[in-house]
Amino acid sequence: MQATDTIVALSTPSGRSGIGVIRISGKDALVLTRSLLRDQNFNPQPNQVILRTLRDANSGEVLDRALVTYFKAPHSFTGEDVIELSCHGSPPLLLHVIDTLLFYGARASDPGEFTLRALANDQLNLTQAEAIRDLIDAQTHAAVRQAARQLGGELSARLQPYIDALLKIIVPLESTIEFVEDNLPEDVTKNVASELSALIQNLEDLAKTFSTGRLLKEGLRVTLVGRPNVGKSSIFNGLLSLNRAIVTDIPGTTRDSISEILTIHGIPIHLTDTAGMRISIDEVEQLGIERTRQSIADADLVVIILDGSQSLISEDKEVLAEATQHRHLIALNKSDLETFQLKRAEYLFNDHTVIPISAKLGTGLAPLKAAIIEPFSGINSHETDFVISNARHYDLLLRTANSLRSTESLLMSRATEELILVGLYDALRFLGEITGETTPDDVLAQIFSTFCIGK
Numbered sequence: 137m138q139a140t141d142t143i144v145a146l147s148t149p150s151g152r153s154g155i156g157v158i159r160i161s162g163k164d165a166l167v168l169t170r171s172l173l174r175d176q177n178f179n180p181q182p183n184q185v186i187l188r189t190l191r192d193a194n195s196g197e198v199l200d201r202a203l204v205t206y207f208k209a210p211h212s213f214t215g216e217d218v219i220e221l222s223c224h225g226s227p228p229l230l231l232h233v234i235d236t237l238l239f240y241g242a243r244a245s246d247p248g249e250f251t252l253r254a255l256a257n258d259q260l261n262l263t264q265a266e267a268i269r270d271l272i273d274a275q276t277h278a279a280v281r282q283a284a285r286q287l288g289g290e291l292s293a294r295l296q297p298y299i300d301a302l303l304k305i306i307v308p309l310e311s312t313i314e315f316v317e318d319n320l321p322e323d324v325t326k327n328v329a330s331e332l333s334a335l336i337q338n339l340e341d342l343a344k345t346f347s348t349g350r351l352l353k354e355g356l357r358v359t360l361v362g363r364p365n366v367g368k369s370s371i372f373n374g375l376l377s378l379n380r381a382i383v384t385d386i387p388g389t390t391r392d393s394i395s396e397i398l399t400i401h402g403i404p405i406h407l408t409d410t411a412g413m414r415i416s417i418d419e420v421e422q423l424g425i426e427r428t429r430q431s432i433a434d435a436d437l438v439v440i441i442l443d444g445s446q447s448l449i450s451e452d453k454e455v456l457a458e459a460t461q462h463r464h465l466i467a468l469n470k471s472d473l474e475t476f477q478l479k480r481a482e483y484l485f486n487d488h489t490v491i492p493i494s495a496k497l498g499t500g501l502a503p504l505k506a507a508i509i510e511p512f513s514g515i516n517s518h519e520t521d522f523v524i525s526n527a528r529h530y531d532l533l534l535r536t537a538n539s540l541r542s543t544e545s546l547l548m549s550r551a552t553e554e555l556i557l558v559g560l561y562d563a564l565r566f567l568g569e570i571t572g573e574t575t576p577d578d579v580l581a582q583i584f585s586t587f588c589i590g591k
Contacts, residue, residue: 140162140163141162141242141243142160142161142162142163142164142165142168142241142242142243143160143161143162143242143243143244143245143246143249143250143253144158144159144160144161144168144234144237144238144242144243144244144245145158145159145234145244145245145249145250145589145590146158146159146230146234146589146590147159147220147250147590147591148225148590150227151225151227152225152226152227153225154224154225155222155223155224155225156222156223156224156225156226156227156229156230157220157221157222157223158220158221158223158230158233158234158237159218159219159220159221159250159590160218160219160220160221160237160242161212161213161214161216161217161218161219161245161250161253162216162217162242163216163217164241164242165216165217165218165219166178166179166206166217166219168219168237168240168241168242169204169206169219169221171193171240172190172191172221172233172236172237172240173188173189173190173191173204174191174196175188180204180206181206182206182207182208182211183205183206183207183211184205184206185203185204185205185222186203186204186205187201187202187203187204188201188202188203188204189201189202190202190221190223190233190236192232192236193236193239193240199229199232199233199236200223200224200229200233202221202222202223202224202233203221203222204219204220204221204222205219205220205222206218206219207219207220210257210259213250213254213259214250214253214254214257214259215253215254215256215257215258215259216253216257221233245589245590246584246589247584247585247586247587247588247589248265248269248583248584248585248586248587248588248591249584250590250591251265251268251269251584251587251591252265252580252584255572255580261289261292261571261572261573262570262571262572262575262580262583263286263289263291263292263526263529263570263571263572264286264287264288264289264292265572265583265584266286266526266528266583267283267284267286267287267291268287268587268591269586269587269588269591270282270283270286270353270525270526271283271284271287272588272591273353274353275355275397275399275404276352276399276402276403276404277402278352278402278403279352279353279404279525282349282352282353282522282523282525283525285522286522286525290522291522291524291529291570291571292571294342294522295567295570295571298335298338298339298536298567299564299567299568301331301334301335302335302560302563302564302567303564304331305328305331305332305560306557306560306561306564308324309328309553309556309557309560310557325547325548325550328547329544329547329548332540332543332544332547333544335540336537336540336541336544339533339536339537339540340533340534340537342524342533343524343530343533343534343537345521345522345523345524346523346524346525346527346529346530348523349523349524349525349526349530350525350527351403352402352403352523352525353525353526354404355397355403355404355405355406356403356404356405356406356436356437356508356509357406357408357434357435357436357437358405358406358407358408358435358436358437358438358439358508359408359410359428359431359432359434359435359437359438359439360372360407360408360409360410360439360441361410361413361428361431361432361438361439361440361441361455361459362412362413362440362441362442362452362455363412363413363449363451363452363455364412364413364451365412365443366412366441366442366443366469367441367443367469367470367495367496368409368410368412368441369409370469370495370496371439371441371467371469371493371495371501371504372394372396372407372409374495374498374501375398375407375501375504375505376396376398376407378396380394380396380409393408393409393410393411393424393427393428393431394408394409395407395408395409400505400508400509401509403509405508405509408431408435410424410427410428410431410432411424411425411427411428412425413425413428413429413451413454413455413458429458432458432459432462433462435462435463436463437462437463437464437465437508437511438459438462438463438464438465439464439465439466439467439504439508440455440456440459440460440464440465440466440467441467441469442466442467442468442469442481443469443470444468444469444470444471444473444476444477444478444481444492445470445473445475445476445477446475448484460488463511464488465488465489465490465491465507465508466481466485466488466489466490466491467490467491467493467500467504468481468490468491468492468493469493469494469495470494470495470496471492471493471494471499471500472494472496472497472499476492478490478492489507489510491503491504491507528570528579528583529570532566532567532569532570533566533570535566536563536566536567539559539560539562539563539566540559540560540563542559543556543558543559543560543563546559
């Protein structure tokens with residue numbers, strides 16, 4: 137991609153704020169800014185902030201007094217001339233400034249186009265570009281750290297030895313095709329096989345970190361389920377330390393799913409409170425129960441809430457039959473009542489994790505939080521390790537490893553060098569797709585469509 141036009145966008149979130157930053161990038165960035173200032177002699181020094189007056193295109197009236205910063209190509213984020221206008225954060229004002237720049241000939245940027253231009257101008261590679269999006273979207277400190285490390289080029293640095301190892305194998309094989317008529321000597325074959333085996337192991341080890349990386353990036357989806365009036369909403373509020381859901385003694389108070397985000401030991405938890413599951417002729421309640429079933433299907437973990445002060449009834453058994461088909465644990469509520477019987481529950485559910493809890497008193501919430509993340513506790517072992525958090529990277533690492541395994545089999549079966557090289561070049565291409573050297577344009581378009589406007 138070689139862009140020839142000049143783009144403009146608001147780089148700060150829309151809405152009222154103290155400051156709103158408008159970014160311009162392209163060969164005419166300075167020309168457009170001179171028009172906006174109505175000062176054709178404006179010639180700022182790069183990387184210096186200057187206070188200037190912005191004026192309307194038609195009337196010349198003052199729009200704002202803004203800070204203007206000029207970044208001269210190629211020493212800018214995009215590698216092009218870039219102007220940043222730090223205006224007051226009034227939405228109508230910012231829109232007026234952008235409209236004025238569009239009137240003078242700028243084009244409204246597409247999602248992620250500033251970063252795409254940085255990629256095209258070799259200011260960063262594709263993994264770093266994706267890290268910018270991940271850093272903006274990060275919901276926890278752990279996710280911020282991982283995105284920052286990828287933005288610093290750590291993934292690219294980790295992949296480079298694998299690329300070098302592949303080239304080390306490819307070069308002598310190519311030479312053999314050109315200059316040697318016989319098959320590879322036995323000692324060379326064994327050496328190449330050993331190098332392939334080590335490379336495959338390293339790639340698979342890196343790919344295995346994706347389960348941890350996905351949790352850091354996307355979070356854990358946890359759904360609370362149970363029949364009406366067992367205390368789901370009270371437990372939901374207790375876990376959040378917030379009165380988010382309405383709580384009454386009337387069964388069926390919660391008629392729709394409610395979701396909030398909390399963090400447990402650095403893991404973002406998407407917690408969903410659901411409508412109580414029972415047979416109902418109420419049309420609205422039926423819709424809520426159907427959404428409960430959908431939440432169960434989408435959850436990484438289902439927390440089944442039971443009333444520990446009562447024996448199981450048919451509605452409890454129906455909830456258990458449906459929810460235990462998924463990864464789950466059982467929270468036994470109302471432990472503050474004299475009729476509470478933990479031993480009976482432990483006997484009934486001896487193959488399940490059972491957590492006693494009192495939503496009324498708030499006891500048992502800490503053990504419940506620990507039990508929620510316990511199946512995923514491997515994430516804590518990666519606090520200082522780099523992990524793969526992008527599904528595209530994970531897929532390409534697996535494809536690379538699979539291609540090398542096929543190559544290894546061909547090598548051991550004494551296949552021709554031409555056939556062996558096919559798999560090696562495929563592996564090299566897959567690694568290049570991760571960092572952007574060989575990524576098809578349609579894939580690039582899909583990746584950058586997920587970016588926000590102005591980045």
